[in-house]
Amino acid sequence: MNLRVLPAAARRPASRDHSGFPDEALLALVAREDEEALAALYDRYSRVAYGLALRVVRDPALAEDAVQEAFLAVWRSAAGFRSDRAKPSTWILTLVHRRAVDVVRREERRRAVPLETTEQLDAYGLATDEEIELTDRRRLVQEALRQLPDEQREALELAYYAGLTQSELAERLSVPLGTIKSRMFTGLRRLRDILAEAGLDEPLAEL
Amino acid sequence: MEQELIHDLAAAYALDALDESERREFEEHLASCEQCSEELVGLGDAAAALAYVAEGPAPPAALRERLLDRVHEDRAPNVVPLRRRFALPAVASFAVVAAAAAIVLGVWAAGLSSSLDRKDAIARVLGDPTATSVSLGQSSRVSIGKDGQAVLVSRLSTAPPGKTYEVWVIPARGSAKPAGLFRVGRSASPMLLSRTVPEGAQLGISIERRGGAPHPTNILFVSSSA
Numbered sequence: 001m002n003l004r005v006l007p008a009a010a011r012r013p014a015s016r017d018h019s020g021f022p023d024e025a026l027l028a029l030v031a032r033e034d035e036e037a038l039a040a041l042y043d044r045y046s047r048v049a050y051g052l053a054l055r056v057v058r059d060p061a062l063a064e065d066a067v068q069e070a071f072l073a074v075w076r077s078a079a080g081f082r083s084d085r086a087k088p089s090t091w092i093l094t095l096v097h098r099r100a101v102d103v104v105r106r107e108e109r110r111r112a113v114p115l116e117t118t119e120q121l122d123a124y125g126l127a128t129d130e131e132i133e134l135t136d137r138r139r140l141v142q143e144a145l146r147q148l149p150d151e152q153r154e155a156l157e158l159a160y161y162a163g164l165t166q167s168e169l170a171e172r173l174s175v176p177l178g179t180i181k182s183r184m185f186t187g188l189r190r191l192r193d194i195l196a197e198a199g200l201d202e203p204l205a206e207l
Numbered sequence: 208m209e210q211e212l213i214h215d216l217a218a219a220y221a222l223d224a225l226d227e228s229e230r231r232e233f234e235e236h237l238a239s240c241e242q243c244s245e246e247l248v249g250l251g252d253a254a255a256a257l258a259y260v261a262e263g264p265a266p267p268a269a270l271r272e273r274l275l276d277r278v279h280e281d282r283a284p285n286v287v288p289l290r291r292r293f294a295l296p297a298v299a300s301f302a303v304v305a306a307a308a309a310i311v312l313g314v315w316a317a318g319l320s321s322s323l324d325r326k327d328a329i330a331r332v333l334g335d336p337t338a339t340s341v342s343l344g345q346s347s348r349v350s351i352g353k354d355g356q357a358v359l360v361s362r363l364s365t366a367p368p369g370k371t372y373e374v375w376v377i378p379a380r381g382s383a384k385p386a387g388l389f390r391v392g393r394s395a396s397p398m399l400l401s402r403t404v405p406e407g408a409q410l411g412i413s414i415e416r417r418g419g420a421p422h423p424t425n426i427l428f429v430s431s432s433a
């Protein structure tokens with residue numbers, strides 16, 4: 001008997017068993033090649049991951065590629081995850097962002113499209129109970145961003161969402177590289193402090 | 208780059224705003240700078256928080272299917288029958304074994320992370336005429352190479368729904384350590400254990416809830432000492 005001929009249902013875990021597990025436990029199981037645990041992590045973070053990837057690469061097919069590559073990286077390198085260095089959610093979203101940025105730089109798409117800030121992208125309403133927490137979280141981060149000085153917020157948003165390097169940013173905004181660096185550094189530190197105060201250091205609830 | 212300046216790249220690194228050479232340079236620095244490593248914990252969280260603002264439509268359901276297929280294929284070399292050329296009998300000709308070993312040694316340094324490495328390691332253990340073989344009950348055997356790499360071949364019936372078999376390495380002193388999960392027994396496909404087997408250790412197979420357990424709860428078989 002060969003696993004490849006198992007009925008589809010046997011290979012499509014509903015991840016119901018794992019849905020209550022904390023992120024760290026799921027990652028530990030993924031490190032032991034538990035496919036259901038990976039499915040559970042995907043179910044928990046794919047919405048954010050795909051939204052992020054789409055925002056960066058601006059193309060649904062490329063966004064899917066970035067998300068898939070990122071979760072494959074989660075699958076393959078979970079054993080190397082260090083909980084003293086990052087929260088699981090940060091690690092996962094960092095992998096997604098890195099893939100998306102690599103894709104967009106390869107495609108050089110970002111040069112062709114106008115840059116947008118968060119205010120312009122507010123079109124997707126989230127309705128289901130399970131997504132209310134995501135919406136709350138999103139509001140909280142938006143609120144924190146609004147507390148930053150404009151030029152710091154702009155630097156963070158353009159770097160993170162448009163996938164620009166610091167040198168490209170300096171060129172785009174016609175300011176010295178040193179200025180961009182300090183805007184990013186000061187802005188990101190401040191964002192970290194505001195978010196910590198607002199209590200955004202909990203992982204997403206085990207939905 | 209001056210030290211003072213390179214610490215300042217932590218934020219740009221967290222935001223992925225470095226080009227490839229800057230990224231490499233910072234990662235080299237990061238490996239030896241505790242200050243940046245610590246700072247990056249908080250900066251990484253702050254950067255990742257920006258992901259929540261980028262909310263868009265839900266990903267298509269087909270993406271989940273595709274990902275889980277890829278994951279499954281990635282894992283499959285562990286459990287599907289080996290390609291014929293890998294299924295070396297213990298008395299395989301010296302030349303074939305030596306060739307397999309040479310290929311394997313080349314990839315050894317890269318670790319056993321990829322399925323290809325696993326396949327090569329399996330070939331090496333099964334092709335090693337000096338490997339030790341131990342039985343676990345009537346239907347499972349483990350071959351253990353000189354370096355402790357071990358390959359399980361089992362003809363147990365498929366684990367019941369919601370259950371999995373778990374392999375354990377039981378050292379002469381200390382508690383049993385998990386060494387891999389499998390469900391499909393009758394395939395008789397070799398599985399590389401995720402842990403090496405030290406001399407004098409025993410092996411065990413238990414049946415556990417899917418996903419496995421940190422400690423064996425329901426041992427089915429225990430071998431004699433390896």
Ligand SMILES: [Zn+2]
Pocket residue numbers: 213214236240241242243244
């Ligand atoms: Zn440093």
